[in-house]
Amino acid sequence: MDRLENSPRPDRVADALIAAVRRLPLGPARDVLHGRWLGHPVHPLLVQFPIGAWLSAAVLDLVPGKRKAARLLVAAGLAGAGPAAVAGWVDWAEMRRPQLRVGLVHAAANITGVALYAASLTARCRGRHVRGRLFGYCGLTAIAAGGALGGHLAYRQAAGTNHAEAVTALAPPGWHTVALLADLVIGRPRRGRVGDVPVVLVRTDADTVRCLAERCSHMAGPLAEGELVDGCLRCPWHGSTFRLDDGWNVTGPATAPQPVFDTRTVDGRVEARIRTTLREPSGDGPAADGES
Numbered sequence: 001m002d003r004l005e006n007s008p009r010p011d012r013v014a015d016a017l018i019a020a021v022r023r024l025p026l027g028p029a030r031d032v033l034h035g036r037w038l039g040h041p042v043h044p045l046l047v048q049f050p051i052g053a054w055l056s057a058a059v060l061d062l063v064p065g066k067r068k069a070a071r072l073l074v075a076a077g078l079a080g081a082g083p084a085a086v087a088g089w090v091d092w093a094e095m096r097r098p099q100l101r102v103g104l105v106h107a108a109a110n111i112t113g114v115a116l117y118a119a120s121l122t123a124r125c126r127g128r129h130v131r132g133r134l135f136g137y138c139g140l141t142a143i144a145a146g147g148a149l150g151g152h153l154a155y156r157q158a159a160g161t162n163h164a165e166a167v168t169a170l171a172p173p174g175w176h177t178v179a180l181l182a183d184l185v186i187g188r189p190r191r192g193r194v195g196d197v198p199v200v201l202v203r204t205d206a207d208t209v210r211c212l213a214e215r216c217s218h219m220a221g222p223l224a225e226g227e228l229v230d231g232c233l234r235c236p237w238h239g240s241t242f243r244l245d246d247g248w249n250v251t252g253p254a255t256a257p258q259p260v261f262d263t264r265t266v267d268g269r270v271e272a273r274i275r276t277t278l279r280e281p282s283g284d285g286p287a288a289d290g291e292s
């Protein structure tokens, strides 16, 4: 799998497919398929249905007198594979190169599995039950290989995970100086640091500075190189937009919001403090002028 990540061989096919998937006229449904409404990708949820149905069919194929039930499960799995595949392709088109390579082979294995299950259903409907079972077990093998690659994508390559999740744990508590107010140009994002955590600062008017974690929750894109759009910061890599006020992911493909820092201005210095939902009273002094 590591060799697969580093092989450029599938890149030309991948580039053509990316363009095709991005051209699909999905509108707002694209974010629905990414799982922005759910807070994490919806593809791993959708694949449970076909995998569960086909696994159950494989068990019933071993039990005498369960042909009809097994056939129904094979058909149900095929019906559920479509939505799962569409969600997967939409996520895949916004991945980084090594993930795209593994994702392409993951998709090829699953397409092979679907084709084998379609052959299995055809054989079962024609009364060729032994052939139907054989195709079914071959299909399950292909789907299992696809699942192994999907696991590599998710757990080894962190595709679909929240790349900003650790920020609230890593950011040191309390207020930290991140810039001089005079150095910040209104409307121009700038990098800073809270402890070791990279942040992006945006001065929105004479007195107000907004501060978000700098690495995008989608794939760790550099938000300091993004552009401002209607009170949001747009990631330069795949276009997710995050509201400056609270880090909310207004558009995907990011499914998780961006960690946000409270800010205040003290004697011309901009200070930032990680905002957490369960923040303890800090007790580190009264709010200074310009706290936002």
Ligand code: FES
Binding pocket: 094, 216, 217, 218, 219, 220, 221, 222, 235, 236, 237, 238, 239, 240, 252, 253, 254
């Ligand atoms: S890294 Fe993909 S939208 Fe930011």
